[in-house]
Amino acid sequence: MKVRLVNNGVFTLLEEFTMPLTPPESGFYWIDADTEDLEELQPLFGLHELAVEDCLTEEEQRPKIELYDHQYFIVINSIRYDDEEIFLRALNIFLGRNYIITVTKQKINEIRAIKPVLWEEEVNAPDRFLYHLVDLVVDNYFTVADRIEAKIEKLEEEILLHTKKSHLNEIISLRSEILWLKKALGPQKDLIFTLNKKELRLINDQLQKYFSDIYENTIKISETFETFRDLMGNLREAYQMSLENRTNEVMRVFTAITTIFMPLTFVTGFYGMNFDYIPLLHSPMGAALVSMGMALLGGGMFYYFRKRGWL
Structure with a gap:
């Protein structure tokens, strides 16, 4: 005190x-x-x-x-x-x-x-x-x-x-x-x-x-x-x-990735079929050409998505 x-x-x-x-x-x-x-x-x-x-x-x-x-x-x-x-x-x-x-x-x-x-x-x-x-x-x-x-x-x-x-x-x-x-x-x-x-x-x-x-x-x-x-x-x-917004952004990226891989999955599935007559199947350059085509297809879709603002 x-x-x-x-x-x-x-x-x-x-x-x-x-x-x-x-x-x-x-x-x-x-x-x-x-x-x-x-x-x-x-x-x-x-x-x-x-x-x-x-x-x-x-x-x-x-x-x-x-x-x-x-x-x-x-x-x-x-x-x-x-x-x-x-x-x-x-x-x-x-x-x-x-x-x-x-x-x-x-x-x-x-x-x-x-x-x-x-x-x-x-x-x-x-x-x-x-x-x-x-x-x-x-x-x-x-x-x-x-x-x-x-x-x-x-x-x-x-x-x-x-x-x-x-x-x-x-x-x-x-x-x-x-x-x-x-x-x-x-x-x-x-x-x-x-x-x-x-x-x-x-x-x-x-x-x-x-x-x-x-x-x-x-x-x-x-x-x-x-x-x-x-x-x-x-x-x-x-x-x-x-x-x-963060969830929507993540879902948008996942959706774009899934969309890009859909045609690539189709191509790999097509060449995985058990047929003798498939284009480029027996060609020495077949694997390289198909891989290049898949890369161009995936890259083209990615470029298109970016241009449209989806990615």
């Missing part, structure tokens, strides 16, 4: 402190905690037992906001895209009048990225801290969306150039992740809508328009992933068509 005093964007790490913390004359406290620290923090800050239980549960939490008398409990999902897989990390936030507590189970990039933003913006209130943190979380969805779009474009190019059976598994896997993420974006959008529209006494009214901008970005993200879902459907159709 790290306790920092934030005053106009300047961080002061409190190496030694006593709980409960005395409200600062200027600025606010940022407590960056793990789930193990909640046992100590709960009685000191009056954290609601249901909120603490949500932080500790192993189940995936839906983004939400719970309003209590002296604090708000907010759950928002941070997104990561590692090793071609999408991960959602729950970011639990307790917002008070002069403090903000962030509780995470895993490392979240936005926690590290918030520091230079707060310094640059000279943040001096926990609700402003909340705004910038939520803004970073939402902006990261655009970064992941760009990577997913690049993945879709690369997959489409590979399918069109050289279709493989493994491409179908990639399409199904990526489509499932997109649908899962699209479903998770619904509650997150509702959360930010609440921060945007509902009157919240711990959040300054002047921040409403800023949360409105984040809400618009959330809508854009939701629409982007809706587009991705449609693209994955088109990609699957392209995969099926590519397989069908």
Whole structure:
């Protein structure tokens, strides 16, 4: 657990402190905690037992906001895209009048990225801290969306150039992740809508328009992933068509080869009959002439097929 005093964007790490913390004359406290620290923090800050239980549960939490008398409990999902897989990390936030507590189970990039933003913006209130943190979380969805779009474009190019059976598994896997993420974006959008529209006494009214901008970005993200879902459907159709075209191409080649060898089979069958009087049967040049004729016949048919575009 790290306790920092934030005053106009300047961080002061409190190496030694006593709980409960005395409200600062200027600025606010940022407590960056793990789930193990909640046992100590709960009685000191009056954290609601249901909120603490949500932080500790192993189940995936839906983004939400719970309003209590002296604090708000907010759950928002941070997104990561590692090793071609999408991960959602729950970011639990307790917002008070002069403090903000962030509780995470895993490392979240936005926690590290918030520091230079707060310094640059000279943040001096926990609700402003909340705004910038939520803004970073939402902006990261655009970064992941760009990577997913690049993945879709690369997959489409590979399918069109050289279709493989493994491409179908990639399409199904990526489509499932997109649908899962699209479903998770619904509650997150509702959360930010609440921060945007509902009157919240711990959040300054002047921040409403800023949360409105984040809400618009959330809508854009939701629409982007809706587009991705449609693209994955088109990609699957392209995969099926590519397989069908490949099969038709193979069948066309086999049909042409069979057609070329049909007259050659007739010739060899004709000369294989047990008759004494067959043209060129007893001629010294018979075998050479028949072989040459067969070669000319096969070559002529191959040239004709190529000229007509059948091969």
